[in-house]
Amino acid sequence: MAEYYDPATYPNEWNYLQPGTIIDQYVIERELAHGGFSSVYLARQREDQIQVAIKEYLPRKLAHRTWNNKVVANDEESLRLFQCGRNLFLEEAKVLANLKHPSIVEVVSFFSANSTVYIVMTYDYGIGLDKMIKQKKMKVTLDFLLTVFNALLDGVEKIHQHHFVHLDIKPANILIRPGYNPLLLDFGAVQAFPEVAQKQRSKVVSKGFSPVEQCHGKTQLIGPWTDLYAVGASIRSCMEAKAPVSSVERLKKDTLTPAVKAFKRKFPETFLKAIDWAMAIEPERRPQSVQELKQAFQLLTEA
Numbered sequence: 001m002a003e004y005y006d007p008a009t010y011p012n013e014w015n016y017l018q019p020g021t022i023i024d025q026y027v028i029e030r031e032l033a034h035g036g037f038s039s040v041y042l043a044r045q046r047e048d049q050i051q052v053a054i055k056e057y058l059p060r061k062l063a064h065r066t067w068n069n070k071v072v073a074n075d076e077e078s079l080r081l082f083q084c085g086r087n088l089f090l091e092e093a094k095v096l097a098n099l100k101h102p103s104i105v106e107v108v109s110f111f112s113a114n115s116t117v118y119i120v121m122t123y124d125y126g127i128g129l130d131k132m133i134k135q136k137k138m139k140v141t142l143d144f145l146l147t148v149f150n151a152l153l154d155g156v157e158k159i160h161q162h163h164f165v166h167l168d169i170k171p172a173n174i175l176i177r178p179g180y181n182p183l184l185l186d187f188g189a190v191q192a193f194p195e196v197a198q199k200q201r202s203k204v205v206s207k208g209f210s211p212v213e214q215c216h217g218k219t220q221l222i223g224p225w226t227d228l229y230a231v232g233a234s235i236r237s238c239m240e241a242k243a244p245v246s247s248v249e250r251l252k253k254d255t256l257t258p259a260v261k262a263f264k265r266k267f268p269e270t271f272l273k274a275i276d277w278a279m280a281i282e283p284e285r286r287p288q289s290v291q292e293l294k295q296a297f298q299l300l301t302e303a
């Protein structure tokens with residue numbers, strides 16, 4: 001039976017693991033971020049004092065923490081979905097543990113505790129690209145965009161080479177480290193490509209960054225080009241400091257001014273063309289591989 005749960009009287013301190021909590025071989029230091037599906041903590045390995053980032057599976061719509069830190073389903077109906085999501089979260093960890101690349105967050109280990117799952121990652125110091133853009137502390141130059149996105153695309157290519165697609169590339173999932181060195185985070189939506197078996201998973205859609213095939217759940221049309229739309233949209237959002245109009249709206253009536261027009265004279269035409277190419281509404285009209293998009297950028301760096 002699910003335990004009594006009333007969101008109105010739920011103690012605030014149960015929302016997150018408190019500083020000092022010991023979990024596996026780590027001590028929680030503080031919470032770094034929380035979203036609808038998980039919480040991320042800064043923690044320290046007890047033995048050698050190395051700092052790590054730990055991501056905890058805690059889908060707020062389905063489950064909550066109780067007095068002894070155990071995570072339990074909110075009600076009987078949520079239980080199956082919670083368990084299903086927990087398995088997928090574990091898959092995210094396993095995929096990541098095998099994907100080593102300088103632009104991809106490094107998974108050190110993963111473990112089950114408190115009836116949920118934890119992913120231990122190398123802690124990287126940086127600022128989210130979304131925050132960086134919002135704060136407008138720096139001028140978004142061609143040089144900045146090429147530095148960040150060329151390195152990011154190397155990581156994305158690695159994912160594709162392993163027959164996966166990330167499916168949630170957006171500025172909020174890109175950490176910018178010193179030297180404008182990007183790190184791709186959040187493999188919560190990762191999927192095998194081509195998909196081996198049709199799995200029931202909750203659809204992750206990021207408005208403005210996910211292309212139509214993803215929004216409409218046309219899984220058979222999902223591929224590397226799906227990530228490339230998100231990369232194009234991320235670059236564009238850096239240039240105009242807001243998320244582009246959603247692909248679903250664009251499909252009805254495309255109000256997105258092509259980058260070649262909107263940013264004319266601010267950036268080289270070849271670069272703007274490459275962004276427009278990546279953001280084509282129809283999947284087949286986009287670059288089909290990271291290589292193709294990088295080549296379009298390459299023309300620039302070589303010019």
Ligand SMILES: Nc1ncnc2c1ncn2[C@@H]1O[C@H](COP(=O)(O)OP(=O)(O)O)[C@@H](O)[C@H]1O
Nearest residue numbers: 033035038040053121122123124172185186188
């Ligand atoms: N390895 C890490 N090092 C530093 N910060 C991290 C790390 N992983 C996650 N974060 C921080 O936590 C936030 C949420 O992580 P993310 O994996 O995107 O989870 P969610 O699924 O909740 O969006 C990130 O935007 C980032 O600020």
Ligand SMILES: [Mg+2]
Nearest residue numbers: 035172173186
């Ligand atoms: Mg995220």
